[in-house]
Amino acid sequence: MDTENIFTVQQIHVCVTRMTGDTPVPVPGSDREFSDVPYAGLFGDTVIARVVEEIIADPHSVYHPKDLEDLTENSAPRIREALVTLTKFGLLKSSGKKHPAYVVDKSKKTFVALTLLAYAVLDDKGTSDCMNTAIRHYSETTLNIDQGICAVAVSAPYRISDQKGITGSVHTVSTGNAYSYQTSIITEG
Amino acid sequence: MTSAPVHEDEEITLEIVRFLAWLKKRGRSVKLKICHLKWDPKDIPIEDICRKSARGRMHVRRNPSTGDKWVILDDLVWADNLMIDYGEEVPHHRHWKEL
Numbered sequence: 001m002d003t004e005n006i007f008t009v010q011q012i013h014v015c016v017t018r019m020t021g022d023t024p025v026p027v028p029g030s031d032r033e034f035s036d037v038p039y040a041g042l043f044g045d046t047v048i049a050r051v052v053e054e055i056i057a058d059p060h061s062v063y064h065p066k067d068l069e070d071l072t073e074n075s076a077p078r079i080r081e082a083l084v085t086l087t088k089f090g091l092l093k094s095s096g097k098k099h100p101a102y103v104v105d106k107s108k109k110t111f112v113a114l115t116l117l118a119y120a121v122l123d124d125k126g127t128s129d130c131m132n133t134a135i136r137h138y139s140e141t142t143l144n145i146d147q148g149i150c151a152v153a154v155s156a157p158y159r160i161s162d163q164k165g166i167t168g169s170v171h172t173v174s175t176g177n178a179y180s181y182q183t184s185i186i187t188e189g
Numbered sequence: 190m191t192s193a194p195v196h197e198d199e200e201i202t203l204e205i206v207r208f209l210a211w212l213k214k215r216g217r218s219v220k221l222k223i224c225h226l227k228w229d230p231k232d233i234p235i236e237d238i239c240r241k242s243a244r245g246r247m248h249v250r251r252n253p254s255t256g257d258k259w260v261i262l263d264d265l266v267w268a269d270n271l272m273i274d275y276g277e278e279v280p281h282h283r284h285w286k287e288l
Contacts, residue, residue, distance in 0.1 A: 057214035
């Protein structure tokens with residue numbers, strides 16, 4: 001069999017950023033009931049993951065750096081760094097320069113996705129169905145997607161007569177349509 | 190803008206539902222110390238909730254390894270239903286606000 005070189009492999013250099021954080025990530029299957037590692041360790045036990053988990057879990061509060069230092073048990077410089085990053089990403093909005101306060105921008109899709117991720121992680125640890133429940137509710141309330149099936153049918157009697165006016169027996173004819181629909185889209189099937 | 194839900198259990202308030210949502214999104218178990226730090230300023234009586242309105246659905250348990258007390262949410266379906274009622278499943282800027 002003839003062979004042909006279709007690609008070559010070259011060595012490339014990859015920059016790796018060392019993750020911050022001190023606590024080792026738990027091995028899946030260990031005692032999860034008493035674990036406070038964010039997102040079950042999916043992103044490691046990093047400061048930014050802890051801040052993200054906290055603000056996603058309670059998106060209504062106004063956060064000051066000191067609150068997050070206490071809640072995530074991390075130092076002020078690391079929290080500041082995480083807050084700057086999350087503000088750059090648009091997940092947080094800040095106000096005040098000397099003593100900044102932060103609120104979650106709930107209109108961001110990142111916020112919605114991370115909320116669903118929190119449920120997904122919980123579901124994968126056990127047998128719950130929180131993510132699908134949230135997606136269904138979100139589809140109905142925010143995306144206004146309301147799916148359903150509708151069938152409409154009518155029937156009418158008729159009689160056929162010839163040119164001399166002699167009529168035949170009564171017949172019934174029926175017609176119907178089935179629709180599958182979303183709120184604003186109707187397709188005839 | 191929809192109106193605030195009227196729930197059968199009058200002991201359940203919007204702030205309690207937000208506490209349950211927070212607990213759930215933090216993996217259903219959080220150290221009691223952290224719960225107090227976060228929710229005491231909002232007047233959420235965590236142990237009272239475990240004993241009364243969330244009896245059998247949420248409990249405080251000691252970690253046998255460290256001795257720390259943890260709050261554990263057991264009934265996720267109950268929490269889901271409350272969160273749906275109060276629009277807290279995926280909160281967004283169009284939801285109602287309590288006056």
